[in-house]
Amino acid sequence: MSEQGESAGKQQMVVGKSRFRYNSPLVQVCLIGLVCFCCPGMFNALSGMGGGGQVDTTAANNANTALYTTFTIFGILGGGIYNILGPQVTLISACSTYVLYAGSFLYYNHHKHQAFAIAAGAILGIGAGLLWAAEGAIMTSYPPPNRKGTYISIFWSIFNMGGVIGGLIPFILNYNRNEAVSVNDGTYIGFMCFMSAGALLSLVILPPGRVIRDDGTHCTNIKYSNVSTEITQVLKLFSNWKMLLIFPASWASNFFYSYQFNNVNGFQFNLRTRGLNNVFYWGAQMLGSVGIGYIFDFSFPTRRKRGFVGIVVVALLGSAIWAGGLANQLNYSHDKPPAKLDFKNSGSDFAGPFVLYFCYGLLDAMFQSMVYWVIGALADDSETLSRYSGFYKGVQSAGAAVAWQVDTHKVSLLSQLVVNWSLTTISYPLLVILVLLAVKDEKSPEESTNSKEVTLPAADDGAVGGLTKLR
Template sequence: MIGLVCFCCPGMFNALSGMGGGGQVDHTASNNSLTALYTAFAVFGVLGGGIYNILGPHVTLFAGCSTYVVYTGSFLYYNHHKHQAFAVVSGALLGVGAGLLWAAQGAIMTSYPPSNRKGTYISIFWSIFNMGGVIGGLIPFMLNYHRSEAASVNDGTYVAFMCFMSLGALLSLAILPASKVVRNDGTKCSSIMYSNVSTECFEILKLFLNWKMLLIVPAAWSSNFFYTYQFNNVNGALFNLRTRGLNNMFYWGAQMLGSVGIGYTMDFSFKSRRKRGIVGISLVALLGSAIWVGGLINQIKYSSENNSLPEKLDFKDSGSRFAGPFVLYFCFGLLDAIFQSMVYWVIGALADDSEILSRYTGFYKGIQSAGAAVAWQVDTHKVPPMSQLIVNWILTSISYPLLLTLVILAVKDDNKDENNNAQ
């Protein structure tokens, strides 16, 4: 159910953002709205776990989902009036809503599954969620197939996204609270007494002194930082309008494949949970580095630092001219899925209690969003794409040894407990 909610709301939002510039020819309004979004998200991502502990899943999720509809509506308005104020304000509002939604999602995804199947449940969620991006990519591809490259996406594209997002808000009311969930092995989720404001404020402040959370900061910062480069400077810069929609279908489809693969590795590759974490992080580090090497080769060839971009690529183009950048963008989707699933698995391995994990995942989303806010302004200020690529590569590379340290020091091998739960 939480996968379906995110299919309709963040999934469609991802498809909208993935077109580059929110589907607009001029990226300025989108970049500024996304900066406002992720600035607010950085605050309410951290606070979201505490809010979830106070309000519970229904109010938290419904309030969060509703803001996605408003945000998309602002671009429908922008299509006609070209005033970016509404887009920027709605972006800030969505930042609040996204903080609530993702804190609730993180608490549900990491605390509801059995402890020895968290990777599997994360991959199931990630697959359903990213199907939203696949369907969302199909919408602009079909509705803008014959539109010129100089045009923004049509009104119908935004209306279709808004319909899906409204459905997601309604579906959020069907999510069960932890106290009513019984796992497939017969165990129950932690039954929490919903907290109060003073307790949550104190517990959230403690996170900034928690060594486990501090080790996660570089991974959290980088995990949405690379979106700006991928969406605007690869998909948005190299491909024409209709092809960007098609590319998004494969980008988010690649995420489904990546999440399943890393979920299996994190749950089934070895009996030892600590060893599974070490192998999973090492595998992501190896694949991630290879993908960034491909990105470097592509950027050298298609550098826009001197405004020397070639004619926009179309999916009907034959040969390596289209195939190379297309495969790279597909691999960027794989990288996003395996990287974020890996981080969620590590967070989920630190505890089983819903109340604790809601704060941990809220902290992760808050730091992640602060990084994204900076990244969108980096692009607005015309920082060369090559510089953006190098910074992204460095940030993800720093994350791997820190996460390995966290797994070695903080993740317990509780195989006996897991086997007893399974019985």
């Protein structure tokens, strides 16, 4: 064996021994999980308070409508932008917008002017579209094909720990303010500190070409892109039958947030209890993602069978949870508001709505992990999956924008619940069809050696968005 070949062999052996290398898929998925822990995780905790922590939900609803409107556009475009800019530039630009959004509610706490919050929401929509397209590409393309469910559950657990910690911030800082109607300044400042840390942490995310799996192969074949290519490929998504089948699940997957946050947590509980509820809501997400991740990776020998079983499990559990939600919703309405529940003073009346809200968090994680697993099973390369993930987040955000305005216009709470239940229910058979037609079983180890390290030619000087080296 030549000296060069022997050196390469040794390097291959070293690579295979540790999953905790900085350039391993596991470490990189954990790092993007931490970025999302600090930014969207804290945003989720803020939104989960109901009305952004304010007694009047109008400002938060309008800000979220602006947010999800721009998110719709940049979610769809985000995959193309990620393919051109790479992860670090995309992520730090995106994360910075979360800090601005939390700051706008700090301003609103003093001046009660909606304009800043609405503008910050629109800017955050741009950033969120970029962040989630990048996150989707990393989470679905970096892991080994037969462990995508596991890696998705690892990401989802780390990300939602942000919601748990974020829920503790308003709970602790407002614990003695039992009669308060909006959170204090320290709550928003705490969120801003975490979000700023997430923006800085995004700089350590590696591009796909520098991430190496345990067998020594690169996680994806890199193809540098340009603006015209990405515009063409993004437009093709709207006629792609796979994306059309995933459309209802995408629309449904954030549509229920306005109902759950404002009309379950915000409507039924007082301020400090809403913070406590969020700790358990996002904690339930961690449990849900781990459970469904196990089913999608380990329950049966073949990937397609695991997909079918996973979708059926989510469908059955989802139906049971929404049925419980219906039983709870029949007890109150806009015209017959309930007495605010407190975790210390409401006794047994607190238990039922609390368990329901916990189960909503469980279902959210299982539903979204299911969709991400299906997307990840459709391809292995980062370039394609970034576009698929961007499409998913764009459609998801369009649904959310509509939902926040539905709530602003005080549509019947019972009608909101029925629509949410119907949307999720329609999604399941379409995902089963997609798995049946488009998801292939994994190749044997001998066949799965296609992911080779590639030598990248320098882009022509005139190519728009071309890159000549790995970043």
